[in-house]
Amino acid sequence: MQISNRISAVCESGSLKMAARCQEMRRQGVDVVSMTLGEPDFAAPEHVKQAAIKAVADDWSHYGPVPGYPSLREAIAGTLGGRYQANEIMVSTGAKQVIYNAIMVTINKGEEVVIPTPCWVSYMEIVKLAEGVPVTVPTTAETNWKVTAEQLEAALNERTKMVMLCSPNNPTGSVYSRAELEALITILERFPDVWILSDEIYQHINYIREVVSLADFENIRERLILVNGISKAYAMTGYRIGWMATKSRDLWQAYNRLQGQSTTCACTVAQKAAEAAYLASQDCVEQMRLAFEKRRDLIMELVREWPDVTCTCPEGAFYIFPDVSAYYPRLAKRLGSVSAASREMTEYLLNEAHVACVAGADFGEDRCIRLSYATDESTIREAMKRIAEALKRI
Numbered sequence: 001m002q003i004s005n006r007i008s009a010v011c012e013s014g015s016l017k018m019a020a021r022c023q024e025m026r027r028q029g030v031d032v033v034s035m036t037l038g039e040p041d042f043a044a045p046e047h048v049k050q051a052a053i054k055a056v057a058d059d060w061s062h063y064g065p066v067p068g069y070p071s072l073r074e075a076i077a078g079t080l081g082g083r084y085q086a087n088e089i090m091v092s093t094g095a096k097q098v099i100y101n102a103i104m105v106t107i108n109k110g111e112e113v114v115i116p117t118p119c120w121v122s123y124m125e126i127v128k129l130a131e132g133v134p135v136t137v138p139t140t141a142e143t144n145w146k147v148t149a150e151q152l153e154a155a156l157n158e159r160t161k162m163v164m165l166c167s168p169n170n171p172t173g174s175v176y177s178r179a180e181l182e183a184l185i186t187i188l189e190r191f192p193d194v195w196i197l198s199d200e201i202y203q204h205i206n207y208i209r210e211v212v213s214l215a216d217f218e219n220i221r222e223r224l225i226l227v228n229g230i231s232k233a234y235a236m237t238g239y240r241i242g243w244m245a246t247k248s249r250d251l252w253q254a255y256n257r258l259q260g261q262s263t264t265c266a267c268t269v270a271q272k273a274a275e276a277a278y279l280a281s282q283d284c285v286e287q288m289r290l291a292f293e294k295r296r297d298l299i300m301e302l303v304r305e306w307p308d309v310t311c312t313c314p315e316g317a318f319y320i321f322p323d324v325s326a327y328y329p330r331l332a333k334r335l336g337s338v339s340a341a342s343r344e345m346t347e348y349l350l351n352e353a354h355v356a357c358v359a360g361a362d363f364g365e366d367r368c369i370r371l372s373y374a375t376d377e378s379t380i381r382e383a384m385k386r387i388a389e390a391l392k393r394i
């Protein structure tokens with residue numbers, strides 16, 4: 001019996017694979033410190049939990065409308081400063097499904113999707129599932145891992161169907177300024193038929209107090225696919241609620257049709273909890289943001305002590321993405337192999353330091369590794385100490 005060619009071409013998620021290995025080692029009694037996870041370590045806010053419990057008690061247990069409850073979509077629209085109406089919003093099972101659905105309903109076989117790298121592991125694989133062609137645009141630490149207008153211009157052509165942007169970025173933590181976005185938009189104005197998907201899932205976890213949303217730019221709003229959700233800002237990853245905002249009726253209806261034939265709607269209890277998250281005080285978001293900022297400062301202080309490693313300072317999200325490539329030739333020698341790169345490095349750190357992190361290769365940048373600091377300060381200190389010692393032994 002054979003599985004489809006479609007799924008055979010898709011890679012397993014590197015971060016989920018590493019997290020699974022970490023759990024397996026722990027089961028065997030090894031004291032592994034995990035820096036892999038892309039989720040806040042905090043519990044969901046108390047009022048959100050209560051809203052979920054109430055939703056169960058009040059029997060929100062039937063199928064909901066395909067696009068999401070109108071009350072939740074009103075609440076989401078309320079966060080968007082009057083730019084979108086509730087009927088321009090679609091609620092799905094996490095931002096991941098939003099991106100999946102949006103790509104499925106826009107990309108035809110052979111059409112190109114421009115993706116600046118390093119980028120979140122799933123973008124390229126979802127494009128491949130839609131039989132589209134991911135066109136990666138490698139960025140460097142010199143531009144703080146941000147794509148420049150020149151690079152974007154060089155990547156666009158008549159086959160381009162979509163450009164995907166993510167700010168704050170996973171894995172680099174980079175945040176585009178208004179001027180940088182304006183420069184990109186100036187280029188995109190010459191390609192009016194290209195969709196712009198803006199993944200803003202880390203919008204509220206930032207250390208500059210203001211993340212500019214692509215929804216701010218009126219001249220691209222007709223073709224903007226705005227993606228966000230509750231996973232990161234409210235520590236509600238397991239509730240699985242994400243959403244899209246779009247001005248395109250065609251896109252909205254196509255998405256509605258796809259969701260209606262696949263998942264029907266997002267979990268109704270989780271939708272009620274998400275509504276509570278958006279409507280209640282946002283103090284919990286700020287408290288978690290402050291905690292992440294402290295951890296960001298701590299981990300940056302510690303990573304600067306690693307010899308021969310460079311690391312840009314993240315302005316958002318909860319990852320650092322240090323360049324550890326100076327160690328690769330020595331690591332290859334130590335391993336007795338011809339060459340070594342980020343996968344060998346993460347394997348080495350797992351086996352030698354018992355610290356799990358994710359290979360940069362999984363994000364399209366082999367010189368780096370990704371460490372999540374969505375964990376408590378003592379875990380951060382322990383992981384960074386273990387890695388520093390293991391690097392010295394290379």
Ligand code: PLP
Binds near residue numbers: 094169170201231242
């Ligand atoms: N976009 C980025 C950049 C992410 O890092 C993640 C999760 O790690 C997602 C989207 C998916 O978020 P959700 O948990 O809402 O599906």
